[in-house]
Amino acid sequence: MGWQQAMEEALTDAPGVFGVAARHLETGEFAGNLDDQLFQLASAFKIPIMVTLMREVEAGKIRLDQRVTLQRDDRVPGSGVLQELDAGAALTVKDLATLMTIVSDNYATDLVIELIGGLDQVNAHMRELGLNEIYLRHTCWELLNHCVGMNELGPTSAGFAEYERREETGEYEIIHDVSLPTRDNNVATPADLNRLLAMIAQKQILTPASCEVMLDILHRQQYNSRLPALLLEGTKVAHKTGTVNGVVNDAGIIYLPKGKGTIAITVLSRGVTDKIAAEHTIARIAKAIYDQAMGDE
Structure with a gap:
């Protein structure tokens, strides 16, 4: 059985629409499903943000050791821990950058976006890298606002409280559906996000040292119920998850044991009806491709 067939079998009875791009970085072996279609990235959009941050660090505009002070009025809800401090x-x-990635901290993410000069900087950087199908339109604050029918331009303490009230009560109407795979949302094709991951893994962008920083952070991921879940214990996976509404994603690098090489794999979804089942689908896809790459050992 080849990679494509193994992946398609893993997609049987998937609880939604799944886009997949998976490539063996040493042999070029590939499997794809809807890999040229746009999907909402959810927090997987933090990968391109981290790449652009490292570009700014290399340019001397930002230092990794410079400090940013948390302000109560700037808090962003949703995933993460900084809002609790x-x-x-x-x-x-x-x-x-670490909190943005390993616990998907939304407040940390929006602070990083501000530091680098906004999402337009990220979009421009992606075009420079030849990635024309990655579009970032909303900060975490804006994305979460839209999820509960709000349209507050920037974070405030009152806005934070109103977001929590609406999420708890469910009393709101959607004015902008962030789940739609359209270019006015945070979207990408699985193929392009996977190309970005491959560039990082193969140290083809920025400096090797910057790529090592990013890979080290991605390796520390705390949410491991998707790509790594069914792999042999101890398998190294550098990855970033994403979840919003009916979207359940994971994208990263799998380091195969026994010198078998490296796999860049991106799984994006929409219309998910069961989050746990979707996580298991992502895990099954990763396991199917892993087994093919290992020769079913």
Whole structure:
């Protein structure tokens, strides 16, 4: 059985629409499903943000050891831990990039976006890299606002409280559906996001040292119920998850044991009807391709 067939079997009875791009970085072996279609990235959009941050660090515009002070009025809800801390804590930029990635901290993410000059900088950088199908339109604050029918331009304490009230009560109407795979949302094709991951893994962008920083952070991922879940214990996976509404994603690099090489794999979804089943589908896809690459050992 080849990679494509193994992946298609893993997609049987999937609880939604799944886009997949998986490539063996040494042999070029590939499997894809809807890999040229746009999907909402959810928090997987934090990968391109991290890449652009490292470009700014290399340019000397930002230092990884410079500190950013948390402000109560700037808090962003949703995933992460910084919103729970007292105001006044001063974290390094590297701390923010790490929290943005390994616990998907939304407040940390929006602080990083501000540091690098906004999402337009990320979009421009992606075009420079030849990645024309990655579009970032919303900060975490804006994305979450839209999820509960709000349209507050920037974070405030009152906006934070209103978001939590609406999420708890369910009393809202959607004015902008962030799940739609359209270019006015945070979207990408699985193929392009996977190309970005391959560039990082193969150290084809920025400096090797910057790529090592990013891979080290991605390796520390705390949410491991998707790509790594069914792989042999101890398998190294550098990855970033994403979840919003009916979207359940994971994208990263699998380091095969026994010198068998490296796999860049991106699984994006929409219309998911069961989050746990979707996580298991992503895990099955990764396991199917892993087994093919290992020769079914």
